[in-house]
Amino acid sequence: xxxxxxxxxxxxxxxxxxxxxxxxxxxxxxxxxxxxxxxxxxxxxxxxxxxxxxxxxxxxxxxxxxxxxxxxxxxxxxxxxxxxxxxxxxxxxxxxxxxxxxxxxxxxxxxxxxxxxxxxxxxxxxxxxxxxxxxxxxxxxxxxxxxxxxxxxxxxxxxxxxxxxxxxxxxxxxxxxxxxxxxxxxxxxxxxxxxxxxxxxxxxxxxxxxxxx
Amino acid sequence: xxxxxxxxxxxxxxxxxxxxxxxxxxxxxxxxxxxxxxxxxxxxxxxxxxxxxxxxxxxxxxxxxxxxxxxxxxxxxxxxxxxxxxxxxxxxxxxxxxxxxxxxxxxxxxxxxxxxxxxxxxxxxxxxxxxxxxxxxxxxxxxxxxxxxxxxxxxxxxxxxxxxxxxxxxxxxxxxxxxxxxxxxxxxxxxxxxxxxxxxxxxxxxxxxxxxx
DNA sequence: GTGGGCAGCAGAT
DNA sequence: ATCTGCCGCCCAC
Numbered sequence: 001x002x003x004x005x006x007x008x009x010x011x012x013x014x015x016x017x018x019x020x021x022x023x024x025x026x027x028x029x030x031x032x033x034x035x036x037x038x039x040x041x042x043x044x045x046x047x048x049x050x051x052x053x054x055x056x057x058x059x060x061x062x063x064x065x066x067x068x069x070x071x072x073x074x075x076x077x078x079x080x081x082x083x084x085x086x087x088x089x090x091x092x093x094x095x096x097x098x099x100x101x102x103x104x105x106x107x108x109x110x111x112x113x114x115x116x117x118x119x120x121x122x123x124x125x126x127x128x129x130x131x132x133x134x135x136x137x138x139x140x141x142x143x144x145x146x147x148x149x150x151x152x153x154x155x156x157x158x159x160x161x162x163x164x165x166x167x168x169x170x171x172x173x174x175x176x177x178x179x180x181x182x183x184x185x186x187x188x189x190x191x192x193x194x195x196x197x198x199x200x201x202x203x204x205x206x207x208x209x210x211x212x213x
Numbered sequence: 214x215x216x217x218x219x220x221x222x223x224x225x226x227x228x229x230x231x232x233x234x235x236x237x238x239x240x241x242x243x244x245x246x247x248x249x250x251x252x253x254x255x256x257x258x259x260x261x262x263x264x265x266x267x268x269x270x271x272x273x274x275x276x277x278x279x280x281x282x283x284x285x286x287x288x289x290x291x292x293x294x295x296x297x298x299x300x301x302x303x304x305x306x307x308x309x310x311x312x313x314x315x316x317x318x319x320x321x322x323x324x325x326x327x328x329x330x331x332x333x334x335x336x337x338x339x340x341x342x343x344x345x346x347x348x349x350x351x352x353x354x355x356x357x358x359x360x361x362x363x364x365x366x367x368x369x370x371x372x373x374x375x376x377x378x379x380x381x382x383x384x385x386x387x388x389x390x391x392x393x394x395x396x397x398x399x400x401x402x403x404x405x406x407x408x409x410x411x412x413x414x415x416x417x418x419x420x421x422x423x424x425x426x
Numbered sequence: 427g428t429g430g431g432c433a434g435c436a437g438a439t
Numbered sequence: 440a441t442c443t444g445c446c447g448c449c450c451a452c
Contacts, residue, residue: 029376029377033377033378057242059246061434061435069432069448069450070434071435072433072448073433074432074433075450086433088433106431107432134450135431163242164242165246165249166249281436282437284445285444286445287446288437290437319445320444346444347436347438348445369446
């Protein structure tokens with residue numbers, strides 16, 4: 001009674017799904033869309049996210065409202081700067097001192113194996129990293145503006161400040177320095193020194209986010 | 214006063230972050246981990262997810278609790294069968310009749326361009342699809358077991374049953390048929406016919422999920 | 427609108 | 440522990 005089963009792929013609405021409820025559904029869908037656009041706008045702002053505290057942890061990147069890009073380490077735009085970064089264990093040039101982090105830019109590594117044509121988890125560096133890469137540029141801009149950068153740490157981080165599980169919001173950091181450096185293989189990488197911001201340290205007990213458990 | 218700023222990378226907990234609160238944090242982290250494991254177990258069950266209704270829509274795949282894989286179309290295991298699928302617009306062999314769906318297996322398409330070494334959104338078929346692919350196998354097994362498969366439709370679906378926005382849970386379907394077919398390019402693909410299950414149609418108003426808005 | 431690059435994720439071995 | 444494939448997502452042009 002809910003539907004007339006279509007034989008030709010056509011769906012015929014019945015009494016229960018009359019015009020009024022269709023309008024309702026359209027309205028709901030519209031509201032969801034607007035709500036989403038508001039949330040997305042939040043993701044593209046600097047500083048803390050309302051309702052999220054330093055130390056909050058989620059089981060996957062997808063659930064984490066602090067760093068709203070699915071696979072990238074850097075979320076930012078080359079014009080406005082960097083909103084957030086994820087510290088994980090892809091780039092061996094990272095150094096994690098807790099309140100100070102040396103972070104590596106993106107690009108220049110060969111993720112695709114030309115022989116097999118497959119994507120690799122990690123690969124050799126084959127090009128210089130460039131400031132023109134929008135991720136690298138966004139952190140460079142943040143050094144100029146001084147805007148805070150949200151930092152999450154992955155459980156995969158090779159450092160004693162890594163969470164035991166999931167992805168943890170570790171508060172706001174500031175990009176203090178940005179430079180290029182030549183690695184032992186002769187290619188250049190972008191590097192950044194970030195330091196936890198005073199503002200972030202004054203909120204609740206930031207150490208709970210950084211103590212090795 | 215919250216921490217002693219480390220010069221050697223060592224964090225020293227101070228009075229505010231004493232042993233008792235560290236134990237608390239460990240406990241919290243443990244609880245989060247257990248909660249997550251429960252949720253993951255939920256994702257690997259057949260049938261509807263508690264609290265999710267047919268027609269519910271989310272703005273991104275990541276937020277959708279019904280299909281808990283980030284990029285794959287099929288979530289399943291080759292032993293237990295398929296938990297859920299996503300209908301989108303990657304495979305041109307899909308046919309969407311609303312209550313009946315012809316779905317294509319995965320694999321066999323060349324997503325990597327050997328010339329540029331880059332990943333492509335879509336590519337030519339270069340191999341037969343195989344039942345041994347765990348995604349394809351899982352749907353094959355579901356045809357045997359008759360277990361329900363959760364279906365979400367993407368806004369990218371090329372069909373009048375696509376949602377106007379986001380990813381929509383369209384209820385439970387059953388795999389009625391599974392076969393291999395040769396495409397015009399000479400390679401074989403796995404195909405499946407899924408039909409909406411009676412059980413799903415009796416819950417709320419399933420039509421609201423399938424009416425073209 | 428189109429395309430490139432990517433600090434994920436689950437299942438399998 | 441490691442590997443592979445993948446019906447995404449964002450930002451830039």
